[in-house]
Amino acid sequence: MSQDDISLQPFLNSCESSTNILDSSEETMLEFGQYDDFHTIDWVRDISRDRLRHKQISRKSKESCWDLIKGTHDAWSGWLCVLFVGMAAGLFAGIVDIGASWMSDLKEGICPEAFWLNKEQCCWGSNDTTFDDRSCSQWLTWSQLFGIHSENAGTYILDYIIYVLWALSFSMIAVFLVRTLAPYACGSGIPEIKTILSGFIIRGYLGKWTLIIKSVCMMLAVSAGLSLGKEGPLVHVACCIGNFFSYLFPKYGRNEAKKREILSAASAAGVSVAFGAPIGGVLFSLEEVSYYFPLKTMWRSFFCALVAAFILRSINPFGNSHLVKFYVEYNTPWFFFELLPFILLGVFGGLYGAFFNKFNLKWCRFRKKSRMGLFPIAEVMIVTFVTALLAFPNPYTRENTSILIQRLFKDCGPVDDSDLCDYNATYAPNLNNRRNPYGEAGTGVQNAMWQLFLALILKGILTIFTFGMKVPAGLFIPSMAVGAIAGRLIGTGVEQLAYNFPDWILFDEACAGGQRCVTPGLYAMVGAAAALGGVTRMTVSLVVIMFELTGGLQYIIPIMAAVMTSKWVGDAFGKEGIYDAHIHLNGYPFLDAKEEFKHTTIAADIMRPRRGDPPLVVIEQDNMTVEELETLLQEDDYNGFPVVVSKETQLLVGFVLRRDLSHALDEARKAQDGVVSNSRVYFTTHVPGPLDVGPKPLKLKKMLDQSPFTITDQTPMEVVIDMFRKLGLRQCLVTHKG
């Protein structure tokens, strides 16, 4: 069709005359471009539709002032839309952060004077001089609230039971809400968003209900103490917000390809608020989730991510003017010899990733096949029960995972008297007689190491069963926790080695004279990056996220060494990251831009019909009747049909979509006089006049796509796949000598 003929009349001017019917029905289709659920969109078509719309508007805008305003609004609507998305994403993240932290603390106790404060905020209000980060007099555990102030086995068990009960009730509400109101709100959402951004339609996946329920259930699931994070679901929530706002701007809401630009920006904003890393968010969107990412989208994504971060910082959910709980700043350098343990951590991360991916997939497949999938509520309850039961006794698993990560990342300072920093150290006179946090490990550190080791095993195993349940569940935080624990363990080990053998050849220069040369917190951070890299196989974006978390360029090299090692080790056991694996598990169609294809086939080998099959169904351009076409539509379920000059010569004229054809035939039957079963259908410009005897002909030339993508049957498959990937084709016709 000559696309300039289509005017942008609103949908309302419906059928008036017989020729108009086809025009307007075609417009409808072009204007709304609705796709069926679980179908793939046609990028080329959508993008050229948008170009056409743009052209129309800029032509019109010269006509009147109002049109000029409309044109300007149209040009700015992309920026406006991402501004709104960023603001809303920041707002939602702030609410979720505050809510999750309050509800997490609710499991352990309450602030009786102001029940809406979490433990930390509650303790700020108190005037205790003896405040350490474990307790304060304003904050009461449940047993204390009930008037039991002695610390014995009884109060412990009471607190234990209350903890488990809260966990169970949180997760019950969460899974119940998900089950009844928004089935799509479960999981991390990133595999599905990847699929959606690659051009697939899943109706309702980014809907309003999903948004609300996922936000609420995310808080509940995190508070229930399950081994999951809210970072992945935040990306999903941000995309829901993006989808919501895109409907306010018809330019995006009505064009699936354009809408994906907003969704890319939204996913950047999601990562930005999840980790306080706007640049990392943009790179995540580029590297991990997006499919079509023009530079304009990149710039908007950046803007969106920054606005979201700015709003979240204004909300200041953690009271530390940083966007995430586990933001750190180190002041100590790292030494060259430390690359060895860092690479070891990378190996650990890769192995853990491979282990996790394998068993999680096995478990998910088992859930899908067995009868277990029928009892999601029971499953969630059991996992919550086991998690709460095992987590409470260990102080490192009892607390919120992001607090754990914060604790592990933090360097031991002179005033830190937690177990992790309990060194048998001399009191240094140059530190105002405070403890010098470097020395032989005290009993506290030894205890902490054992507890951390148990926490490592617990988290590592529980996450396998948790990810994939019917609650919102992100992977980032548990993976990072596992890596951070491993890192802290190795880091403390290296530190003790360096303390005890400062003159060993490896430590020679850096640690000579008993100088402090190892920062266990940095090892935790490197380990976290390695484990996350092993599970997701992210690379650049992960390093940048970590860089933004530490706020120092100097730690990029250790992190990168670990992440690269982790990716290579992980790839040795299986190429797929967990998200891609889940995409395949769920059977979504996804053409991975990263995979290398090693086909030696040519197009002729894989095209349909195969050699020897019955010949391809084709439509002749001027020789078929309405009835014949209808039969054809009923008999075959191809998405479209090539139109040829005649069956004998098989010269390709164009391509007609199944949807368009059946729609047009229906409309014609209903409204166009004289169209009967044996009316001829013409796909040519030249239609024989009404002089002919016989029923009135039906002209469908406009419907014909005269420029289908064609390749010859000798084209190598790699080129074909490249075409599909880069141009976002839906179909491609294979020709042999025309």
Added chain:
Amino acid sequence: MSQDDISLQPFLNSCESSTNILDSSEETMLEFGQYDDFHTIDWVRDISRDRLRHKQISRKSKESCWDLIKGTHDAWSGWLCVLFVGMAAGLFAGIVDIGASWMSDLKEGICPEAFWLNKEQCCWGSNDTTFDDRSCSQWLTWSQLFGIHSENAGTYILDYIIYVLWALSFSMIAVFLVRTLAPYACGSGIPEIKTILSGFIIRGYLGKWTLIIKSVCMMLAVSAGLSLGKEGPLVHVACCIGNFFSYLFPKYGRNEAKKREILSAASAAGVSVAFGAPIGGVLFSLEEVSYYFPLKTMWRSFFCALVAAFILRSINPFGNSHLVKFYVEYNTPWFFFELLPFILLGVFGGLYGAFFNKFNLKWCRFRKKSRMGLFPIAEVMIVTFVTALLAFPNPYTRENTSILIQRLFKDCGPVDDSDLCDYNATYAPNLNNRRNPYGEAGTGVQNAMWQLFLALILKGILTIFTFGMKVPAGLFIPSMAVGAIAGRLIGTGVEQLAYNFPDWILFDEACAGGQRCVTPGLYAMVGAAAALGGVTRMTVSLVVIMFELTGGLQYIIPIMAAVMTSKWVGDAFGKEGIYDAHIHLNGYPFLDAKEEFKHTTIAADIMRPRRGDPPLVVIEQDNMTVEELETLLQEDDYNGFPVVVSKETQLLVGFVLRRDLSHALDEARKAQDGVVSNSRVYFTTHVPGPLDVGPKPLKLKKMLDQSPFTITDQTPMEVVIDMFRKLGLRQCLVTHKG
């Protein structure tokens, strides 16, 4: 051709039998894939060639251990190559930094005790307690060296003359070296690198001589005090290094498309060392220069950029453990009301960018057309003379531009007693009785403002004449300097306003009670970003570079606001950044991926031959003789010819490249017996046996590309351009009904 037939035999096994000739000649072509100078490469072809090579190697690697090692080496060679490139780029940058700083100071004086030290290093060695950053007793100006220690007009004039003479001699050496040894070493190189990365061949542009001469002349040109920077040329130098190392790895050296992956990584490394911004470098490579940027390249670019930064940090050219002279860290927050002056700075930056681009282009066009272009040495000498003459009297233009930028970015501290920080301030008791650098502007600040204003005008105008001369010349530093001066001026103005009217509604909250609320250094940084954005129209990468320079997330919002405003204001006057404008000026073929095309044409309108022209030259698949083909090659200068079944039916069979065809015919004439002028040429598999009378047929089936890209004549132009852009096509055949 069925590509599997081609084996990767080395070039040596040349012609043995008559059939082998064509095979081996074809291999040669496929193996080396040489393109002519000033030609465009064929991405699709090169990439599928690499895939084929990869397949061969992985097939072979199963055969023997040696092949396995070779295969592993091949797989790792990309990483190895970027490792070398990064290391070399860091090394070169370090040398250039040290050399330029030494030679710059040489204009003013010398360190007699250790002439190889620059001023700063020289003064470190001195024990002066009265050291300020202007002078120290170890460092002697030339007049002091000659024994004149009184400060009067005579010594001033002596220093002045020596300054000008040094400048002239530096620039003379630079332009002379460029003219005689490496004509491509002039300019910034970024426009050409953009063109090369988009798939154009410019032989020698990235050669060894260019590398050496550009590095040396870069130092000389910077030291001559010309209004130019070494940051752009550093990108060119890094690309030369990339080109050099790619020849060590045949995988990259012999495949132009693959080589561009290394070049993309190299350009990231170049920016990384120029600004100490590895992430910014990768984004620069992605946003500004690269054309084909798969994710694997991104990861390698990141690695390369990091290695380069790491090496440069180890060299530590500035002695401050930072990669660039003008690295800063602010500790003061910014306030919301300041967005207004920041946006003003954005407007300034956009206007300056538009002004600069317009006049620089006019001047370059004038240079090209007029006779002035014939005297490049004289031009450089005159500009140097004028620059030196005008720059010496003003302390802000006399010094190296990057030191100026550093000075402007820096915040006034209590111990800073330079002019810029000369406030009439009370001595604050809480600052150990040091000066509180906030108060009414003293005479020093007022002086400095005037001098900076003059420097702004001088730099703004001189850069127009400098950029485009026959010396290595980058734009980043002078543009940033102009912006930084403007920013500092506005910043100081706002600061004085806030000091004098602290209760004004705008300042109300932030500056109440005479509190310090404005950081002029931050304004300088925002201004620098805005001006650079206006000139180059970079966006994300610029913000990220600035972010890495300041090391703080909190200043991203001001910088982004300014850069966005600057881009929009600049775009209102002309869409092109300076690099794109220079690409057009030099007439390089460059298909900009960012431009939006507004064609309403379809392929039929622009294809060749146009309607009404003589018919397209085609080759019949089995009906032409050698002579006919030779005539055809002589008469027409198309790059290739479509092969059809016969002239009557015009059914497309394939496409043959002019180069291949003429090569094959020559070879056949020379070596294949029985090929005479009227031998028939067959592009089909089935060749009539030698039973026929007449000369021996020539089989060229293997040469035929049986899968040319085809589109129909009704395809909209946008889709065609998309195809060319995204797939990197060289040609595309337009078909009408086959």
